[in-house]
Amino acid sequence: MMRPRGFSAQLVGAAALAAALLVPAAAIAPAASAADATEQAIVSADITTQSGGVEKGVPRNYAVNLALEASDAQFADLVTRAEGLGGVVLEKYPQLRSFFVQASSGDFAGKLNNAAAGVGIPVTSIGPTRQAPVSGAEIVVADADQSAIARARLGASALESQLDEADSAAPDPFTGWDQVAIGAVEAQSVDVPLEKAVVGVLDSGVDGTHEDLVGQIDEALSVGCQRNGVPDTSWNAWQDDNGHGTHVAGTIAAAHNGIGIDGVAPTNVTIAAVKVSNVNGLFYPEYTVCGFVWAADHGFDVTNNSYYVDPWMYWLPTEPTQAAGLEVVTRAVEHAHGKGVVNVAAAGNADHDNDNPTLDSSSPNDMGSAGAIKDRNVEGGVDIPTMIPSVVSTSAVQPAEWKPPYDNAPLVRASFSNYGAKNVDIAAPGRRVASTYPKAVAQAQGLPTPYAALSGTSMAAPHVAGVAALIKGIHPNATADQVIEVLKKHAAEHYDRLQPSETNGVFKEYRGAGLVNALSAVLKDQPKPTIGTVEYSTDGKTWAPLEGASVPTTISIRVGLTGPVTAATLDVDGLATAEAQASGAFDGSVELKAASVDLSTRAAQTSGDGVRAAGPAVTVKVSAQGRNKDARADDDVSASVAFTVRTAPTPTPNDPSKPTPADPGKPAPADPTKPSPSAPGSDVVTVSAESAQAGDLARTGAPLTNVLLGAFALVVIGGVAVLFASRRIRRSQD
Structure with a gap:
C-alpha cells in the first residue's frame, strides 16, 4: 500500500477519485x-x-x-x-x-x-x-x-491513518528472530573492513533523536519531499510523525551500542531520511519522484521503499488519470538505478498475486473509503514501485514454528504477503519484527519504550536493503545490477528453508531467489587479489615468464599482485622466500622479488660432452590474502608455476700428469694449479648485482661457499620484497 506496507494497519488513507468530480x-x-x-x-x-x-x-x-x-x-x-x-x-x-x-x-x-x-x-x-x-x-x-x-470534496469520507501502529512492545534487551534467521547477528562477528554505504529510507521520516539512531543519520543528506515534491532540507522536514520510517531505519542500521536492537548493517551504513509521505500517510508521485531523484543526485547506494504510490494500489498504464503518474515514477526509479542505486521495495500486504492482479476495491484512497471504486478492474496494473523491473521486490516470511533456534529454521509465507513468480525477487522476515520507534509515538500508542514490533512486507524490505548495503560495503565499485546479482545468488543458498505456500489448492509463489542472506554477504564472493605472471631474470634487467622455462642455476624471480592485498608470500621451493604486507586498498599493487636465487641443488648433476641437462621440476608458489580475516572467507588466492634448472655438463678432466699439447697457433694454457678468476672451477663467482652486498661479496675473492651463503642470506633476510601500495581512494561518504 502506499502506506508503509506494514501489516497491522488497514488499507488506509483512502483517497480517491472524488465521488462525483473526477470522471470514473x-x-x-x-x-x-x-x-x-x-x-x-x-x-x-x-x-x-x-x-x-x-x-x-x-x-x-x-x-x-x-x-x-x-x-x-x-x-x-x-x-x-x-x-x-x-x-x-x-x-x-x-x-x-x-x-x-x-x-x-x-x-x-x-x-x-x-x-x-x-x-x-x-x-x-x-x-x-x-x-x-x-x-x-x-x-x-x-x-x-x-x-x-x-x-x-463532497461525498468524501474522513481519511484514516495510512501507516501502521505497533503490534506489540519489543522486549529490551532484544535480539530479534529476524536478525538471527538471516545470519545478520553472526555477520557482525566477521572481521572484514566495510566501506561506507548510504541507505535512503524513503518513508514517513526518521526520528533524528532516537537513542539507537543518533550518529547513524546523515542530516546533510536527509530531506523532506512531502510539500508538492519540493526538497526541504530543514530538520523538521524529515522528522517522523508516524513511526513507520523510524522502524524501517532501525532494521537497516540501528547502532551496535549495547542498547535496544542492532540493525542488519550497523557499522557501515549511514541513513539518509527522505520523507515522502504527508501528514495523512499518503505517498503521492511528486513526493516519491523527489525522493528517487534526490537519491540519484546525492550518491545513495540503496533506497528502501516500504509503501506503494498513492492513490492507486495498481496503476493502469493506459488509464488517463493514472498513466502520467505511473510514467514519471517509473522514470525516476530507473534514473536512480542507472546512477548505481539499488532500490528495494515491499511487495504488498493484500495477499495478491502481483503477476495477475484482477480486482481492487481500495483505490483511489485519498478521499476516504467513500471515494474508492468497488471491484475496479486492475488487469495489467502496476503496483509501484515494487513492480518496476529494476526494483528488488520483497515478500514477507515468518517461522514455521515460533520456537528457537531460528538460524536455520524453516520459514513460511506470512499470510498477508503479496506473491508472484515473476514479480517477487527475494524473501525476508516480516512478522513480529522488533525495531526502533519514535518516543512520542510510542507513548501515544501506550508502549513503554521507544521500540516496537510490527508486521508487514514493510518490515521485510529493510532486511534486504541492509544486506544490499553490506554487499556494497564489500564491493564499493559494484553497479546496482551487480549488487542485485550477488544478493540473489546468496539468497539461493537458503531457498530450501522456504516452504511452499498453498491456500485452498492455489499455489502462491513468494520465494523469489530465496531468503536474504547477511552472512554470505560478508563471507562469499569477496574481492580477491589478482596474481600476475611469475617472471625470472638472469641479469635483473630482462624478464621472461618462468612457467615451463629451463633456467640456469642462479636467477632472480618476481611477481606482481594487484587489488585488495593485505599479505603476500613468494616461496621458491623452500630455497628462498619473499613477503610483503599491504593495506588492502582496492587499487593496491604489490611486487614480490627473490634476487639471485641459488638453484644449484635443484639442477641435475650429469656429465658428458656438449650435452646440457635439466633437473627435476621446481615449483614457485605465490599466496595472497585479501581484506577478510575470517577463515571462512573466500578471498585468499594462490598460484604455482613449475620450471626446471639446467646445468652445463662438466667436461672429463685431463690427467694433470699429461698436459695438453699446445696448439701452435694459440697461447699456451695457464698453469692448472694456479686458479684464474675466469677459469672453470674458480672459487670466485659474480652474483647478480641486486644489492651492494652482493657486489661486495663478488669482489672479495671469498671462497665460493661463502659467497653462495651470502647470496642466500640476501634473498631470505634482505627481503627482496618490494611493496608498491597506492594510496587508498576514500569514498565521499567516509
Whole structure:
C-alpha cells in the first residue's frame, strides 16, 4: 500500500477519485481530438463540476511527461507554456523529461497537450497525480477558491491513518528472530573492513533523536519531499510523525551500542531520511519522484521503499488519470538505478498475486473509503514501485514454528504477503519484527519504550536493503545490477528453508531467489587479489615468464599482485622466500622479488660432452590474502608455476700428469694449479648485482661457499620484497 506496507494497519488513507468530480475511469475520454493532440499521448479529460461545467479554482497537481527524445529546448518551451496557461511549476526534472505543475482549471491538461501539439513538442502523458484537491500549505496557485475546493470534496469520507501502529512492545534487551534467521547477528562477528554505504529510507521520516539512531543519520543528506515534491532540507522536514520510517531505519542500521536492537548493517551504513509521505500517510508521485531523484543526485547506494504510490494500489498504464503518474515514477526509479542505486521495495500486504492482479476495491484512497471504486478492474496494473523491473521486490516470511533456534529454521509465507513468480525477487522476515520507534509515538500508542514490533512486507524490505548495503560495503565499485546479482545468488543458498505456500489448492509463489542472506554477504564472493605472471631474470634487467622455462642455476624471480592485498608470500621451493604486507586498498599493487636465487641443488648433476641437462621440476608458489580475516572467507588466492634448472655438463678432466699439447697457433694454457678468476672451477663467482652486498661479496675473492651463503642470506633476510601500495581512494561518504 502506499502506506508503509506494514501489516497491522488497514488499507488506509483512502483517497480517491472524488465521488462525483473526477470522471470514473471507464468514462474518461481523450482531452482533445487526435488532430489537435500530440499523437498517442495519454492525457486526462477535463475535470467538471456536478453541473457539467469545467472546474475552476480547485488546485490540482499534474505530472507532465515529454517523450524521452524531446530536446532540452522543447522541454523548456513546454514548461513556459504550462506557466502561460496559469500553472505554477513545482519541480522540473529535465533528466527525466518530466515536470510537475499545479493548476486550478479543470481543462489544464488538455490545453497544455494542445499547446504542445501546435508546435510539435512530443508528449507521452499528462495527468493528475492525485484524486483529492490540493489543500493546505501545498496550495501555490493564486486563484484557489476554498468554497470550490470544499465542493470538490463532497461525498468524501474522513481519511484514516495510512501507516501502521505497533503490534506489540519489543522486549529490551532484544535480539530479534529476524536478525538471527538471516545470519545478520553472526555477520557482525566477521572481521572484514566495510566501506561506507548510504541507505535512503524513503518513508514517513526518521526520528533524528532516537537513542539507537543518533550518529547513524546523515542530516546533510536527509530531506523532506512531502510539500508538492519540493526538497526541504530543514530538520523538521524529515522528522517522523508516524513511526513507520523510524522502524524501517532501525532494521537497516540501528547502532551496535549495547542498547535496544542492532540493525542488519550497523557499522557501515549511514541513513539518509527522505520523507515522502504527508501528514495523512499518503505517498503521492511528486513526493516519491523527489525522493528517487534526490537519491540519484546525492550518491545513495540503496533506497528502501516500504509503501506503494498513492492513490492507486495498481496503476493502469493506459488509464488517463493514472498513466502520467505511473510514467514519471517509473522514470525516476530507473534514473536512480542507472546512477548505481539499488532500490528495494515491499511487495504488498493484500495477499495478491502481483503477476495477475484482477480486482481492487481500495483505490483511489485519498478521499476516504467513500471515494474508492468497488471491484475496479486492475488487469495489467502496476503496483509501484515494487513492480518496476529494476526494483528488488520483497515478500514477507515468518517461522514455521515460533520456537528457537531460528538460524536455520524453516520459514513460511506470512499470510498477508503479496506473491508472484515473476514479480517477487527475494524473501525476508516480516512478522513480529522488533525495531526502533519514535518516543512520542510510542507513548501515544501506550508502549513503554521507544521500540516496537510490527508486521508487514514493510518490515521485510529493510532486511534486504541492509544486506544490499553490506554487499556494497564489500564491493564499493559494484553497479546496482551487480549488487542485485550477488544478493540473489546468496539468497539461493537458503531457498530450501522456504516452504511452499498453498491456500485452498492455489499455489502462491513468494520465494523469489530465496531468503536474504547477511552472512554470505560478508563471507562469499569477496574481492580477491589478482596474481600476475611469475617472471625470472638472469641479469635483473630482462624478464621472461618462468612457467615451463629451463633456467640456469642462479636467477632472480618476481611477481606482481594487484587489488585488495593485505599479505603476500613468494616461496621458491623452500630455497628462498619473499613477503610483503599491504593495506588492502582496492587499487593496491604489490611486487614480490627473490634476487639471485641459488638453484644449484635443484639442477641435475650429469656429465658428458656438449650435452646440457635439466633437473627435476621446481615449483614457485605465490599466496595472497585479501581484506577478510575470517577463515571462512573466500578471498585468499594462490598460484604455482613449475620450471626446471639446467646445468652445463662438466667436461672429463685431463690427467694433470699429461698436459695438453699446445696448439701452435694459440697461447699456451695457464698453469692448472694456479686458479684464474675466469677459469672453470674458480672459487670466485659474480652474483647478480641486486644489492651492494652482493657486489661486495663478488669482489672479495671469498671462497665460493661463502659467497653462495651470502647470496642466500640476501634473498631470505634482505627481503627482496618490494611493496608498491597506492594510496587508498576514500569514498565521499567516509
